[in-house]
Amino acid sequence: MDILTWTYVLVGLSFALYIGIAIYTRAGSTKEFYIAGSGVSPLANGMATAADWMSAASFISMAGIIAFSGYDGSVYLMGWTGGYVLLALLLAPYLRKFGKFTVPDFVGDRYYSNKARVVAVICALFISFTYVAGQMRGVGIVFSRYLEVDINTGVIIGMCIVFFYAVMGGMKGITYTQVAQYCVLIFAYMVPAIFVSMQLTGNPIPQLGLGDTLSDGTYLLDKLDGVLVDLGFNAYTAGRKSTMDMLAITLALMVGTAGLPHVIVRFFTVPRVKDARLSAGFALVFIAILYSTAPAVAVFGIYNSIETVAGQRVKELPEWVANWEKTNLIIIEDKNQDGVVQFTPDIETNELIIDKDIMVLANPEIARLPNWVVGLVAAGGMAAALSTAAGLLLVISTSVSRDLFRTFKPSMTEKRELLIARISAAGAVILAGYFGVNPPGFVAEVVAFAFGLAAASFFPVIIMGIFSTRINKEGAIAGMVSGLVFTLAYITYFKFGVNLFGLSPSAVAADHWWFGISPEGIGSIGMLINFVVCYVVSKFTPPPPQKVQDLIQDIRIPRGAGQAIDH
Known part of the structure; x- marks a missing residue:
């Protein structure tokens, strides 16, 4: 069978599986819709968390950015992996013990304020919509190549699929769908990596093939x-970013991970605190499989693409180039009319433009792997993008139905709350589709912005809310607002200032960055601003009520600690 037929078969079977699971696990109560009834096993939750975590940015875009950035791309590996360890060890068990469904729920109760809850909802919506824009862009890219439709049509198809199982199944349907999606995406990622590693180095283990020799x-x-x-x-292994920017981006990605609302909520789907820790450990193992393979995939992809295109005659280019040219994600322009593709760093003479987001998806075609492998990668890319998009959309719907409507209408019935949650999810799908059609950057870049916003808004108030009894509602509100506004303003100015404010390109160039820190890393500065503002404002305002201080002590200290044992 040809590539298109294999893609229809494998993507169709995977979609049928996801929809079947959504129908079978349809949520019948708000608890099932929000946290899957807290009845998910640690192993299943670990797989679902890994799928939720490994979005289109991880599957589609991370290897692409490493392929084109080389050493500098390692910030994404270090930041995202380290951030998950931080979340699993430092935050997840305490949040699970606190017992609230969402981050705004935690902020509202910990800081004894509906104003704090609303501010947290606004932060969650900013983060989630920024993040989901990258996922819907990934969906559009996969469909545009393999189903031979334009990217906008691909986004709309993805919207329909996510709408079905996110709105119907809620967290219960999403959880078990994500278990299936993890199996699909990890198989789809590893199979071509193993094949290409064998082709180039003779080593079947991609992680080892990266450091091995060619023929x-x-x-x-x-x-x-x-x-x-x-x-x-x-040189590929030479760094170009400043040490300060590398540190800032890594830190922003790490602490942003710990503030991502769609990942945090996963630890409420298991029955006990012990299970939250165990599922975090399982998830880390499942995540490490893909993340340790990404550098190898990046190197295999960029090496093969340069070898098969750069310096080759335009009329003799391999078939994969023509396939991807149809999507406008690879562009070849013979500027000097010599019939040979010139690949140079000079924009005036360069004749080859490759979109970073196609590297993983195009890798099997570049290496001339069997057609079924190409179709498998398409199914894996869809699984990665849709799993995270569904989790984010659930956070958005929960923030609206539970954290906004329930706050101002506490007498609302559970049936009405569930209806509002589903309507909110539907509205979020439509808005997410708009961002997918009009994305503010390539997938990994957009996702990095979401992490920066999470780092600057949520992380400080969560960490201080757990480990300090002195931080109060005034400090939390001031910290979240200042961190979010600063980070959002910096990103907007330096990434979109030319279009939004009519600025000259020189005004938003890299040499104007504060302390040499790029928009992708500015969340680390926003986080520090949040910490300082939160601490200072809390210092000069009244402390939290004693019952709140006692609650904080209770979630940090295990039951029975310090009690004598009678013999």
């Missing part, structure tokens, strides 16, 4: 360095 005895990374230097680029 001519040259180390793969040394060969790639030489190829890029010969073309006029920096």
Whole structure:
């Protein structure tokens, strides 16, 4: 069968599986809709958390950005992986013990204020919509290539699928759908990586193939360095970002992870605090499989693409180039009319433009793997994008129905709350589709902005809310607002200032960044502002009520600690 037929078969079967699970696990109560009835096993929750966590940015875009950024792309690996460890060890067990469904729920009760709850809802919506924009963009990219439709049509198809199982199944349907999606995406990611590693180095383990030798005895990374230097680029293994920016981006991604509302809510779907810790451990193992493979996929992809395109005659280019040119995600323009593709760092002479987001998806075609592998990767990319999109949409609907409507209408019936949650999810799907059609950047970049917003708004008030009894509602509100506004303003100015404010490109160039920190890393500064403002305002305002202080002590200290044992 050809690529298109295999894609229809494998994507169709996976979609049928997801929809079947959504129908079978349809939520019948608000508890099932919000947290799957707290009845998910640690193993299943670990797989669902991994799928929720490994979004289109991880599956589709992370290897692409590493492929084109080289050493600098390692910030995404370090930040996202380290951030999950931070979340699992430092926050998840305490939040689970606190017993609230959502981050705004925690903020509202911990800071004994509906104003704080509303501010947290606004932060959650900003983060979730920014994040979901990247997922819907990933959905559109997959459909545009493999189903031979334009990206906008692909986004609309993805909206319909997510609408069905997110609105019907809620967290219960999403959880078990994500278990299936994890199995699909990890199989789809590893199979081509193993094949290409065998082709290039003879080593079936991609992580080891990355540091292995080619058939001519040259180390793969040394060969790639030489190829890029010969073309006029920096060596692949050489860093170009400043140390300050590397540190800031890594920190923003790490602490942003710990503030992501759609990941935090996963730890409420298990029965006990012990299960939350156990599922976090399972999830880390499942995540590590993909994350440790991503650098190898990046190197295999960029090496093969340069070898098969750069310096080749335009009329003799491989079939994969023509396939991806149809999507406008790869562009070849023979500027000097010599019939040969020139790949250079100079924009005036460069004749090859490759979208970072296609590297993983195009990798099997570049390596001339069997057609079924190409179709499998399409199914995996869809699974990654849809799993995270569903989780984010649930956070959005929960924030509206539970944290807003329930706050101002506490007498609302459970049936009405469930209806509002489903309507909110439907509205969120439509808005997410708009952002997918008009994304503010490529997938990993957009997701990095979401992490920065989470770092600047949620992380400080969550961490201080757990480990300090002195931080009060005034401090929390002031900290969240200042951190979010600063980070959002910085990103908007430096990423979109040319279009929004009519600024000259030089005014928003990298040499104007504060302390040399890029918009992707500015969340770390926003986080520090949040911490300082929160602490200072709390210092000069009344402390929290004694019952709140006692509650904080209770969630931190295990029951029975310090009690003597009678013999």
